[in-house]
Amino acid sequence: MPRIYLSSPHMGGDELSLIQEAFAQNWIAPLGPHVDAFERELAGYVGVGHAAALSSGTGAIHLALRMLGVQRDDEVICSSLTFSASANPIVYEGARPVFIDAERATWNMDPALLAEELERCARHDKLPKAAIVVDLYGQSADWDPIRAACARFDVPIIEDAAEALGADYRGKRCGTFGKLGVFSFNGNKIITTSGGGMLVSDDEALVKRARFLATQARDPAPHYEHSTIGFNYRLSNISAAIGRGQLRVLDARVAARRAVFERYRQALGDLPGVTFMPEAPFGRSTRWLTCLTIDGRAFGASREDVRLALAAKDIEARPVWKPMHLQPVFRECRAVGGAVSADLFARGLCLPSGSQLTTVEQDEVIDIVLACRRAR
Numbered sequence: 422m423p424r425i426y427l428s429s430p431h432m433g434g435d436e437l438s439l440i441q442e443a444f445a446q447n448w449i450a451p452l453g454p455h456v457d458a459f460e461r462e463l464a465g466y467v468g469v470g471h472a473a474a475l476s477s478g479t480g481a482i483h484l485a486l487r488m489l490g491v492q493r494d495d496e497v498i499c500s501s502l503t504f505s506a507s508a509n510p511i512v513y514e515g516a517r518p519v520f521i522d523a524e525r526a527t528w529n530m531d532p533a534l535l536a537e538e539l540e541r542c543a544r545h546d547k548l549p550k551a552a553i554v555v556d557l558y559g560q561s562a563d564w565d566p567i568r569a570a571c572a573r574f575d576v577p578i579i580e581d582a583a584e585a586l587g588a589d590y591r592g593k594r595c596g597t598f599g600k601l602g603v604f605s606f607n608g609n610k611i612i613t614t615s616g617g618g619m620l621v622s623d624d625e626a627l628v629k630r631a632r633f634l635a636t637q638a639r640d641p642a643p644h645y646e647h648s649t650i651g652f653n654y655r656l657s658n659i660s661a662a663i664g665r666g667q668l669r670v671l672d673a674r675v676a677a678r679r680a681v682f683e684r685y686r687q688a689l690g691d692l693p694g695v696t697f698m699p700e701a702p703f704g705r706s707t708r709w710l711t712c713l714t715i716d717g718r719a720f721g722a723s724r725e726d727v728r729l730a731l732a733a734k735d736i737e738a739r740p741v742w743k744p745m746h747l748q749p750v751f752r753e754c755r756a757v758g759g760a761v762s763a764d765l766f767a768r769g770l771c772l773p774s775g776s777q778l779t780t781v782e783q784d785e786v787i788d789i790v791l792a793c794r795r796a797r
């Protein structure tokens with residue numbers, strides 16, 4: 422059997438002909454009509470005013486922080502349970518992350534802890550400059566209380582929806598709940614451009630400014646004129662062609678990942694000690710990755726036993742994200758709570774979840790998990 426990956430690229434069918442269009446017009450780089458169209462089409466899909474296509478989700482978060490005026494020694498709130506790319510750009514700007522723990526119901530930022538922390542900051546007259554809130558594994562954060570808490574103290578939100586393109590919260594798409602929203606088209610995400618990201622906002626001036634900074638901050642002039650420091654963060658026309666093809670099959674990709682999740686849950690959900698990541702009633706997750714927790718004593722095998730049994734059969738499974746407040750690189754940073762995300766990391770496992778995972782492959786994963794239990 423060939424290796425089974427956690428989440429691999431899954432082309433839709435139109436990508437090659439869109440790339441051929443770019444070749445025929447010699448629009449290989451830098452920008453071009455596919456970039457403009459990809460921005461328009463993605464903005465239309467999520468229901469947001471404006472979008473800037475960028476070379477990565479990380480770059481999008483970096484620019485979002487710039488847009489919000491984050492500077493050296495500012496504090497920026499961030500979800501602790503996430504991928505490091507959510508937090509790294511805070512440090513690029515010389516600012517300091519403050520990590521907030523997850524809540525059990527969604528695995529996302531705990532709105533009560535966030536509100537408490539903002540109240541505490543207000544009392545000390547040192548409010549954070551922004552908050553980066555993640556929609557983890559494709560599940561929407563609980564936006565109503567999070568937005569209310571941030572609005573009360575005028576703290577702008579960056580929504581890191583890198584894993585949640587196609588998810589929604591109370592009928593509205595993820596990526597639209599902050600002042601700025603971020604998507605990723607990295608190779609393992611729900612759709613991919615082979616690498617890329619998108620920054621979205623209803624504020625046209627912010628998105629225009631982001632495009633300007635992402636294109637080396639070239640002032641309007643016949644020569645190269647610069648009055649500020651820029652970045653090389655734009656997406657190429659070829660990558661955008663792939664993205665347009667992928668966008669056409671996005672709903673099918675979400676449906677496929679949700680079906681993968683459902684099939685795992687039916688096969689494994691009743692086992693003692695096994696709990697699948699809950700889906701909060703307020704929204705619909707992309708189920709980017711199927712995640713579950715394993716209570717070793719009740720199940721008879723630990724999360725690591727199961728992961729290693731899968732690895733021995735060339736099947737890629739990963740522990741749930743190690744929280745940022747436990748990462749050596751962020752050990753000096755302030756954290757609010759942390760026990761919930763630490764527990765999810767200790768017991769959590771992500772199973773192969775790609776939209777092209779076959780039922781035969783999935784059965785192999787399921788059989789190995791079941792065998793771990795029988796082997797105790």
Ligand SMILES: *Cc1c(COP(=O)(O)O)cnc(C)c1O
Pocket residue numbers: 476477478479480503504506507555581583584604605606607616617618
């Ligand atoms: C993938 C990911 C990113 C980074 O996106 P890239 O396009 O890989 O730079 C940021 N945040 C989260 C939560 C992610 O999963």
